[in-house]
Amino acid sequence: MTAVCTALVVGGGIAGPVTAMALRRAGIEATVYEGHPSAADGAGVTLTLAPNGLAALRAVDAEQAVREVGLPMRRTVITDGRGGLIGTLPHVAVEPVTVGLWRDDLARALRERAEAQGVPIVHGKRLVDAESTTDGVLARFGDGSTATADLLIGADGIRSRVRTLIDPAAPDPQVLPLLNLGGAARYAVPDADPEAMYLVFGSRGFFGYWVEPDGRTAWFANVPDPRPTTWAEANQTPPDQWLHRLREVYADDVPAHQVLAHTDAADVVAIGSIESMPSVPHWYRDRMVLVGDAVHAPSPSSGQGASLAVESAVQLARCLRDHPDLPAALTAYERLRRPRVEKVVRRGRQTTSTKTAGPVAKRMMRIMMPLALRTFLNPERSLGAEQRYRIDWDAPVSAELAQH
Template identity: 85%
Template sequence: MTTVRTALVIGGGIAGPVTAMALRRAGIEATVHEAYPPAADGGVTLTLAPNGLAALRCVDAEQAVRGVGLPMRRTVVTDGRGGRIGAFPHVAVEPVTLGLWRDDLARVLRERAQAQGVRIGYDKRLVDAEQSHDGVLARFADGSTATADVLIGADGIRSRVRTLIDPQAPEPQVLPLLNLGGAARYAVPDADPEAMYFVFGSRAFFGYWVQPDGRTAWFANVPDRQPVSYAEANQIPRQQWLRRLRAVFADDVPARQVLAHTDPEDLVAIGSIESMPPVPRWHAGRMVLVGDAVHAPSPSSGQGASLAVESAVQLSRCLRDFPEVPAAFAAYERLRRARVEKVVRRGRQTTSTKTAGPIATRMMRIMMPLALRTFLNPERTLGPEQRYRIDWETTVATELAGRPSRVDR
């Protein structure tokens, strides 16, 4: 039985609300402290994989999230001329992958958390924390403080909690691709409503899916070796970004048509793609990391949100099952590190394919049919990731001892 009764969760994006809900189910009162005001999430697309949706069942949030997402059952890969390179079904597992908007996902998770009794405070930017033998005191930029038995950093890839745990912690690794996205007031003709489309254009990578409301959700990855932060990207006028994208994709279909029907106010500039290298210290004393703060993969992995949800649930199980905080945190790291670092590595490899030039794209057209039957077969490459399931009722000690449980299947 745990001795932890209260927790401060820093960050109200995706990992934060799920952590708070899972902690409450474990008998721990959790309060979320979010640095930004309500509705500050970016309107970008993401996918939630089957393993992430399954983990949301543990906190009674799966159905709510399904209500704001679109089922994605297959992927179609084309070149910039509209020629099909390949198509493949997604892993044959339920629930299926969802395509959705990040702000919708974050909003629904916060609503579910509040409905379950979780308190969420906004404009609460953490600046420091002090640990004692029996608790943590958090200090916020507005001068307020809060105390609890443990403090959990769910504060994203530029985590303040990560630097408090380890001032020498690594910084995010910048990858040579810009990430932009948006929504076009245009539906790509004859698009499969349950398919994700990946376009290897002449100069950049473009992804999209068509929504029931007649819009096309899209994202673009443009090679650029000059690192651009989120803040820097948003200092550039959206109209300027849109002009650049229209030039980059001028020879590619349907990217040029989608961008022609995108208004500046519907474009979001994220900046350079980033991922986290291995983080040496996941926890210290009564502070611990979860989600992108400790294992942010490239968006190309398709697993960022799902891994965050999984870790939120697994951390809560560990705090439930171990009476001492150090043992709980150690068990949590043991459960998660190998899995998440493997996904981060795969995400980097996938991102590198998006810088493929015209010659590589032609070779891809030739090799794709064979690759999809062998080393790129979705069941082989993604099946183990997406079939991962958390059994809330199984004790963590049993799981770590290697005894049969649904978690390992």
């Protein structure tokens, strides 16, 4: 039985509600504190949830709710900007299959599952400070209110306030030289496989898309740009200007230019530069600990950001459940998670670098792809172990630690 009975979870996005649900199953009362004044629903941007992430959601009885708002993705089709096929990669032969979905749909499904399970989610609570005491932790919010509990968990994203409270010298996110934008077009790419994600190595940018059942095409664009651009800076540029720039960048690429021609400016979302977290030296201190993007955000190119966040939420709850000593629980949690997540972060960074390939590299890619698909790009070889990872909720953490 854990000595932790109550927890404050800072962040109501993806990791926060899952952490609270997992803690609740472990017998710990958890409340989620979200800085935004209300739930922010809307189109947002797209992401994928890998088989390992969906499997981890079973531990908190949320898998089905998420699958209902996603689309099964069984293969990835890679083309060049002229529409020429570079290669088709079948996904790892494992259930559940990867799903593609809108970030806001995922966050809403998780939030609703958490609330249905009795997890309180309080909005308008932006964390400004926290301090550990002899018998708990005190959190202070921007509206002047406070809250106390046995443990504070930072699920507050890549610009985590909790991370800087744990370690003021903690590293900042690493900026990669690609702008990330997304949106939806009122257009269905003709003859698109409804269970495929399409990746286009265009002449001046990287473009991805899939076709939705309602006839829209969900898309994202990665445009090379060496200037670091935050979300706030990206959103100082009006959406119609972003759309104009994208239409210029992809003017010679199919089907990107058709998709963008049918996209309204109101449906364009600017994220800013792609970022990932370098190795974070301190995952916890005293009665504060990190989960999700706050501690191990990979590049979106990894396809594992949300899945790793879900896994870490479940593993943290298991460690707290099985270790009555808090320092031992947090040490076990980091020991279980750090090697796996940092390996994925490295892979994501490498994958992102291929999106800036020049014309010669793209020609070589097309020539070498058939061999690559049989060897190092074979999904079973490159991603099989990563996506087949499963968490046994009922097993004691000590048994898993013995294998590390």
